[in-house]
Amino acid sequence: MRKKIAVLASGSGTNAENIIRYFREKSSACVALVLTNRQNAFVLERSRGLEVPCFYFPKSDWENGEAILSVLREHDIDFVVLAGFLARVPDLILHAYPNKMINIHPSLLPKFGGKGMYGDRVHEAVIAAGEEESGITIHYTNEHYDEGAIICQVKCPVLPEDTPDDLAHRIHALEYDTYPKVIEKLLESEG
Template sequence: MQCFAHFSLFCALKSRVMKKNIAIFASGSGSNAENIIRYFQKSGSAQVSLVLSNKSDAYVLERAHRLEVPCSVFPKEDWIAGDEILAVLQEARIDFIVLAGFLFRVPDLLLHAYPYKIINIHPALLPKYGGKGMYGDRVHQAVVAAGEKESGITIHYINEHYDEGDIIFQATCAVLPTDSPDDVAKKVHALEYEHFPLVIEKLLNEK
């Protein structure tokens, strides 16, 4: 029994050491960030170890604080240079970065430090309705105005250009003729909450 206890302790410690560390970048309310944090707190397959934002009044910081996840805010100049942010990520031993409603361009320094380890979720079916300035309600308004019959989510890797990285996953929802942008937003949010944590977990298991 004593040997078994030692073995169990060794396995538990090894699992804890090998657990992947996720950082979330977010600029706004942070509902997706909270959903991801809670998912990995329950699953235990990885952990959200850090939340970073470019806005000091972003509500995601309050969500992170409530869930006991360390968070920091960096000014615009740091997001342009990237070296201060990279130092914080390295200190926290971050393995993977998730953008969840992050509205600032990721510095080239981080792209080179984390190749194919930074992903974003976009509230439409790329390549439609993507690019600089296309985020949140703006996307849903454009979808409805164009008379689209479907919308959805796109999870993709990040590169030097807005919303042009390799697509990893897409899920769709119907857009009815009577739907308002708010109606579409609710459908898209449901897809985000359902799929985003699962896709993150799958990618981490593959790396």
């Protein structure tokens, strides 16, 4: 039986789309649901275009999580993937999915993580700090931003002439290649 994945995203949804497309070809799992905390997030359009059910929940629903957990249960979700999701996941949902909820972060945690560190802010900070390498971190989600147990990290160089956009391009390539494969391995290890 195929495992059902929910993707939580706040922005344009390129990672969400990549994950949806990856699992379309797999018999082990599929993306069955996309949830967002932003009414105008382009991930909603991407999801509709790929015929994946998607829902927007306002900030008040993300504070206690009851309505969101209800939708996750209605769709029989087995595993939750954060892909550019910028809100804190309510404890109610975290506790309903222990070791079944992961996030991707565009730096080598614990460096350049935490509340407010996302997207270009991370790449700007990496370059400003003179780092020679950056990368991605895939980790379990817990009550604290970017502090869950690390599952894997993949590195890339930071070149002296890099702009935040240059580094972002390199990081996105790592995300698109790595994240779906890690999700698949985690689901396979669950049996």
